[in-house]
Amino acid sequence: MRYPSAFPASTRKSTPCFTKEGLKRGPWTPEEDVILASYIKREGEGQWRTLPKRAGLLRCGKSCRLRWMNYLRPSVKRGQIAPDEEDLILRLHRLLGNRWALIAGRIPGRTDNEIKNYWNSHLSKKLISQGIDPRTHKPMNPNPNSSGNIYPTNPNPNTSPNPNTINDSSENPKVTTLDQYQNPVVNNNGENWQNAVGMTMGSKSCHGNHSNEEYNIEFYNFDDTCFSFLNNYLFNEDIVFTNQQANIVLAAASPPQSVMYSLQTFNHGTIWEASLPSTMATFRR
DNA sequence: AATCCGACCAACCGCGCAAGG
DNA sequence: GCCTTGCGCGGTTGGTCGGAT
Structure with a gap:
């Protein structure tokens, strides 16, 4: 001190x-x-x-x-940012940009100021040294043969109008084990969904009615890594219900777990937040 | 040993938003 | 609807430290 x-x-x-x-x-x-x-x-x-x-x-x-x-504050965690925290900051910043308070809200014990400082003094420089633009998280010198992109590839570029979508190259190695979950969720209205950490929950099927803003999305094949990640980092007490809702049904999640996470649509760039108190969650945007 | 310089990070600053009158 | 007040957020500043010269 x-x-x-x-x-x-x-x-x-x-x-x-x-x-x-x-x-x-x-x-x-x-x-x-x-x-x-x-x-x-x-x-x-x-x-x-x-x-x-x-x-x-x-x-x-x-x-x-x-x-x-x-x-x-007693809840403020002092000390070095752990590698998994750093990875989470990178992923959340890729999705949310410089919304430090929002990012800090997903990392227990860390403050927006601390994350902002860490980003400015460490992570932005780290990305630059890897040829990544820290604002866009995309290569600074776009080159199809370049290996500068540290992120995994989107399997279908035609379904990725969102600027947060990451272009990929099969030459690029995965950075973390969580990258295996990076696939867009596509509902039956042709919209793409992806959660805040760039991973889906395995295979999925979606049913929705676009006109009244309600969707049902089913996720299958949750695994331990997925749940562990959600429980460790994305749980939040802020549960908000509005009249614009989408129902998320967790299928084959055994046992049902209570978690909190965010979604973003590629088409609208909208953040959705959800509490999953049982096998059903209500989203807002 | 002295100086320089970059990294780090606590603290400040100004703005926007929401609530209340 | 307008104004005031308080809070929270993101950007910026500048003091301290430690390594390099």
Whole structure:
């Protein structure tokens, strides 16, 4: 833990938050951390604007919130990003772009700021060194004979209008064991579906009525790797039901498991989120 | 030993959105 | 519908550290 001496206020541009007389800025001291953490433990988080005064801190609410969210929260995991976490960040960024909070929500214990920093300092450079554009996740110098693409191939390029779809080359080795699941789901309206980590759940059949925005999609042949991945990384408490729903039926999932994951349509670029409390899930978009 | 320089990351900044009046 | 307030997000800044020169 580093607690460098506070740098002078004149080195930063002033903002309304910090122009107030007497408010401290710059790195937090251990004493301030204790005050903030003990106050939130006692009174709970929220009401950030008035929290500093109530807690006895000479900080603006914004600064308190940031310190708590990114550093002091008990659920924040410190330490190196693990290889499987890195792989997940890459995959989620390929799908979601710079939506760091959304990505962080899928990686337990990691904050959006941490993931953003890790991306900017490590992963974007790693992709560039491999000839991959970190914004698009596509080769920077498109060349059919190039081996720069680290991602697996889409078996049917004609069904991949979504910019997130990855072009593949059989010369390219798989990066992780999860790549074997990368196949688009195609429903009977000709739309392609793919989940947030670029894998489908084995073979599938889809039934839908495009006019009323309702679909039934059946997934077969779940395997342990698939469920393990979903349970480890994509479970989320945020279950939202709307009047635009699609019903997902898990067939041959034995035993039924409760997981949370996201889907995206190639055609609409839409994120769908689903809770699977039993063998049925309701999606929103 | 001193200096330089790039990497890392905590913290700041400004904007957009949602809720409430 | 408009305005205010508070919160959350993504982009950016700049202090610290450690390796290279």
